[in-house]
Amino acid sequence: MAHITVDGTVLEVKEGALLIEELLAHNINIPHFCYHPALGKDGNCRMCMVEIEGQKRPQIACDTPIKEGMIIRTKGANIDRVKRSILELELINHPIDCPICDQAGECSLQNYYMDVGLYESRLSTPKTRGQKHVDLGANVVLDQERCVLCTRCVRFTKNITKTSELGVLSRADHSVITTFPGSKLSNPYAMNVVDLCPVGALTSKDFRFQKRVWFLNTKEAICNHCARGCSLFVDHHKEKYKDEMIYRYRPRLNDKVNGYFICDEGRLSYHKENENAEFMALIRGKISEYEYAEGKLLRLLKRHLGKTLFLISSNLSLEEMVRVQKLAKLYEITLSAYEPERFDTHFGDDFLKCNDRSSNGRALPLLGIDDSKAKLDEALAKAELVVLIGRSDANTVKEVGYDKNIVTLCSSCDVTCKEVELVLPIASHTKRAGSFINVDGYVQHSACAIIDNRGHKTLLAIIAAILGDTIFTCKEVWEAELFFYEVMPNISFDDLKNAPKITL
Incomplete structure (x- = not known):
């Protein structure tokens, strides 16, 4: 560790680390375009200039290693003048079209521009124009006039995806980001360049002109x-x-x-x-009141006591799985999690994508839930009622000759045929909270619980009503049941914030 002084404040930081990293880690605002923690330094934008005592001229923080005793100034008349001049160069050919730019409200250039106050251009010659609405491919649109040539996107395709579709063409103020002749941006992670772009040069075709960002509410979730x-x-x-x-x-x-x-x-x-917004409760293909459909589910479980099969999805949360287990034990129900399409050998890669398309399949063996075809076939031979939970693939049981009562509890379903006794909608992934174990054993909590306009209840709420208890929330389930599972080595609900890892 080293001790440095920044704007009169002494900080303890890592010796040898890049100065910009430690400044940002200590919440010290340091303007930058080209630096990104995942891409490293590049040193081309010069926006992160700081004064270092003993140096003749300002230095860029993204390429300055920390040494013991450094005295640094990020503010002051001299360094502010330098940053103002650099920003003016960045704005020389910029169209300043914030009112129609998709990035407005979350744009670094806009923020720095408002901080400095460069409201009048001193340019006496026409601005150099670039192409607008350039379709790069992979849902990414480029506006060359807005680009500040930070090259984050170029370095992403070169160093992260290793596909190298993007590069810098031409020189001086005619330099532009583009794809190489005859090629398109086509890698499976291409839309990350939209997030990396600090200005509005790269935008998403999917989100473009859909909503102003200041209207959006944000919640944290886990991808399923x-x-x-x-x-x-x-x-x-x-x-x-x-x-x-x-x-x-x-x-x-x-x-x-x-x-x-x-x-x-x-x-x-x-x-x-x-797409799930119009999904309604159905009894033999006809729309039903939600409360009546709930009552119908309870009556069916009681009528077929001991002769029911729960076929659950591997996308259910940990809390939902243990509650389903408890319900199955109470009503003498066989439990299976067989899914023929869970693994997709064409999907995975060596970066982030996995062949296992479930969001919580790793929890099944830990909780003792069988997912074999043999167990399913054995259970179907005795079952008079099959309840699909979190899934709507009724064909999975029909293909083996099962032609008795089928009930579906799911968040998206195109089943309307009269052969299905009951379809009961439940809250979808982003409308209910839950905890999941990923492929590497990290236990994560998805806190996103957007209000369901249709009144679809969470699976936890439906099970609580059937069991007649008051355990509705993830925290209550975790503290009452999951905390005592041997496979969860005394992990409390609050521990999930740090994504603890368990042995699979």
Whole structure:
């Protein structure tokens, strides 16, 4: 460790580390464009200039290693003048089109511009124009006029995805980011360049002109698109007289799981959440009142006591799984988690994507839930009622010749045929909280619980009503039941904030 003085305050920092890293870690505002923790230093934007006592001229913080006793100034007349001049150069050819820019409200250039107050241009010659609305591919649109050439996107495709689709073309103030001739941005993580772009040069076709960011509410969640369980921000908003809508997923920093990035398929999977808005309770294909459908479920369980099979999804949370187990024990119900399409050998890669498409499949063996085909076949031979929980693939049981009563508790379903006795909607992934174990054994809690406009209850609430107890929340389930499981080595609910790792 080393001791340095920053703007009159003594800080204890890591000796040899980059100065910008320690300044940002201590919440000291240091303007920057090209530096990013996942991409490292580049030193081309010069915005992170600081004064260091003993140096003849200002130095860039992103390429200055820390030494014991350094005295640094990030503010003051001299260094402020330097930063102002650099920012003016960045703005020379910028269109200043904030009112129509998708990045407005979360743009670094806009923030620095407002801090410095460069409201009048001193440029006497016409601005150099670039191409607008350039389709780079992979849902990414480029506005060359807004680009500050930080090269974050270029370094991402070169160093992270190793695909190298992007580069800098031409020289001086005619330099632009573009794809190489005849190629498109096409890697499965391409939309991360939109998050990396500090200005509005790279925007998402999917989110472009959909919603101003200051209207969005943000909640933290876990992606359920595969077993990696990447950390997300869920941005949603409810317009007047309209239903609550999710407008985008964004990666949330998690050094243990996904770092700063997520795959494009996981990012766009929010569309499925929005498609569930019109889903209604059905009894033999006809729309039913939700409360009546709940009562129908309880009557069916009592009528087929000891002859029922629960076929559960591996996307259920830990809390939901243990409550389903308790319900199964009370009503003498066989439990299975067999899913023929859980693994997809064409999906995974060596970065973040996993062949295991479940969000909590690793919890099944830990909780003692069987997922074999043999166990399912054995149970179906005796069952008079099959209840699909968290899934709607009724064909899984019909294909083996089962033609008796089927009930579905799911958040998205296209089953309307009369052969299905009951379809009861339950809250979808972003509308209910839950904890999940990812492919590497990290236990994470998804706190996102957006209000369901249709009144669909969570699975925990439905089970609590059947059991006749008052355990409705994840914390209550964890403290009453999960905390005592041997496979959870005394992990408390509050410990989930740090994503503890368990042995699989």
